[in-house]
Amino acid sequence: MTKQRMNAETRAIVAKLGTFARRSLPNAHTMPKEVYTSQAFHDLERERVFGREWLCAGRAESLPKAGDYLTYRIGHQPIIVIRQKDGSLKAFSNVCRHRMMKLLEGEGSCRRIVCPYHAWTYDIDGTLVAAKHMERTNKFTMDEIRLPEVRCEIWHGWIYVTLNSRIASPAKKLAKLDKVIADYGAGDYVEVDRQDHVWKTNWKLLTENFMEGYHLPVTHRKTVGAYFPVNDTQFSERPADPSFTFQWFTKTEEAPVGTAHPKNTRLQGDMRRTSVLGSVYPCHMFVLAPDHLWYLSLQPLSAGEVQIRYGLAFAPEVMAEAKKLKARFKEAKAFLDATNEEDRGVVEGLYEGVQSPLAEPGPLSWLEKENLDFTRYLLRRMTK
Template identity: 45%
Template structure:
């Protein structure tokens, strides 16, 4: 009978793993994916302190448009207020603490589904039925707590950390790199939420490397990308990225003829961007799609999945068909990715599972591991 290998302290295991330079690096150890101890460290040191993307600003265009999420176990509402500003609030009633709004939608006010306490779009309490008999009650004491919310290039971010560096400052280098794509010039046409049976980092790492494309995506996009044309440079403090030159047979990934911002190979170059901790963006000159990930325990990940086309294509006679083709393609890609990432999680939970050495095409995975360690232990100095 083979006894299961004792589980090492996951933070110690990661520290040992990331202490090697990239030329000798291995995949992260199983303990960082499957243990509650490491998940709690992530919640405390990463998701409670970093910026989290809830989606695109163009999905919240009218006053009263809202979206909800949970960030580090805290329910949050993000909405467009009556002045047209994006705001985020605690999604918990100040009376008996029910959650308020759910999913995405539009509302003129925020009404508690338990006792109908009603809040304005600025978070102030408008009305509370049958409270006149309590002499200590004062409406002005009951505004919803506000949460930091910022927009950057059309993306909406929130954070629970009042001292977090502003998004625009943190991502200034990325903004410079992709200026020619003009990310504000893309419109979200679909948004879905999913839960997959894998760890959030497995899915994040799957996005960060295109080494798997020819195999995992043989039925969809695998043949459109060549391993020898993938470039995986060292990452940055707040993000990593790699690039692929797409085959021009996928027309909707190419720059539109009216696009004069991009030249030469840029007109067919796709950026695969991982904004730490958990926003994954595929940015092509023609379309974009994204995943915003949040752990739901060690073995599940909640996924915010959206995307759409560059507005350069908006006037094309084929625009509607392009959008339909894009969504059908991405649905098929997601089926393939779900199968691969759920297999990885099952495998890493096996007795005796050991991480292998990384390919040069997995440089972003190495940088991601360095990022995780540096946030969980600020004294850690990332390796080159």
């Protein structure tokens, strides 16, 4: 990937961000407005953040059979993630080697990948296996043509992809977070719903919104906020990690969802009603509860638009209760859709706010510690 230089505008924004990042939590503020609104800053983020990190494309168990695929995008690079005949998952550039047409859309299952333009045909391992009317073309050797492979790894069931050939694996980068979530057994959860939407906001307003519990009793008073005592928020004791942040929430006894199923033997004591809210920088966020998980993955389209993918998965013992599953799914999906709609309202409102001439970044609460961690993360990425 070609390296962009900072221009005068991005240099000034990064310098201002540096001032904010160096403050301690009692003196911290929301990030400068331009960080959210500048298209030039956004273009640089595309390279320095999204072009370098592991990004979450979905859940591995949603592609059980050879040929099952989903599509995703890393910046301007369309990606296919596809199950192989040997059971592994691979990711490829979703762009034809002929005239560079985008190959697959959405998700599905296929025996071969056929380009919709002139029908060049690829095996699911990315090799070109058919291309008509190419016999008069010099040096056309079909066996040498294949879709470029993109790094793809699974971490607790989540599919991670990256364009960075040098970055350490998610298992290594997120080893400390592994310990926090290991007992949940998230790799065995089964995705039951996945949706893509476009929201009119800057992606960071959504990331920050997800990280802090301060808004839960207010924005989400009709849904998730009712069962989270925010004063009990526990942050990690350790100093901020460069790759992720997390906090725990222990729900009240009467919470209708988010507590362990009686057959769950993995979690003990208070952990049976405790959820982990994890944010893997820059844009994979999840709520991992004893009975379900949901996650968000963000793909910015511009400074003011973000594509979000969100998914819901159930723990295996919940999946095993076939009779109750339909009702549980309906209830969990309604709950999640309502929660997301509440968040859409605030993050779109925030984007209007940060563009207004009279707006100024205000001071943070102790409950917004992770927002300061994120400010520091962004500074590190934008200056390296």
